[in-house]
Amino acid sequence: MKTFSIIIIALLFQACSHNLGTLSIISTKDIDMNAQYIQIANNVKGMGTTHIIFIYPTRFTPITVDEIVNDALHKTGGDFMTNCIISSFQFYIPYIYGQKKLIIEGDIWGEKSQLKYDPNTGE
Numbered sequence: 001m002k003t004f005s006i007i008i009i010a011l012l013f014q015a016c017s018h019n020l021g022t023l024s025i026i027s028t029k030d031i032d033m034n035a036q037y038i039q040i041a042n043n044v045k046g047m048g049t050t051h052i053i054f055i056y057p058t059r060f061t062p063i064t065v066d067e068i069v070n071d072a073l074h075k076t077g078g079d080f081m082t083n084c085i086i087s088s089f090q091f092y093i094p095y096i097y098g099q100k101k102l103i104i105e106g107d108i109w110g111e112k113s114q115l116k117y118d119p120n121t122g123e
Helices: 002-012 065-076
Strands: 014-026 037-053 080-093 097-111
Touching (some): 014 097, 037 080
């Protein structure tokens, strides 16, 4: 009976995580290749999430890479990301709740002349 209970519990809780890839550089903004850029922040995460309540998702459009890159760049006001890792995570407890996430993590760079974020003070 104990083994049967463990199997039922294992079947109810499902989770999965995948590394979708690594990128050297990524941006959704126009980049001036003649400008000077400085690193603004390390290991910034951008994320997009879809919740599943009962069996209904809270959004019907897929999470895009543009969306998660924009989320990360908006947090610091940067122009592009380097050393990026894109991964996905999802879990689902049948007929109760679930989540799907797309996550990007990397270093943020911004144009030196338009710096809005001071890495020394964190402001």
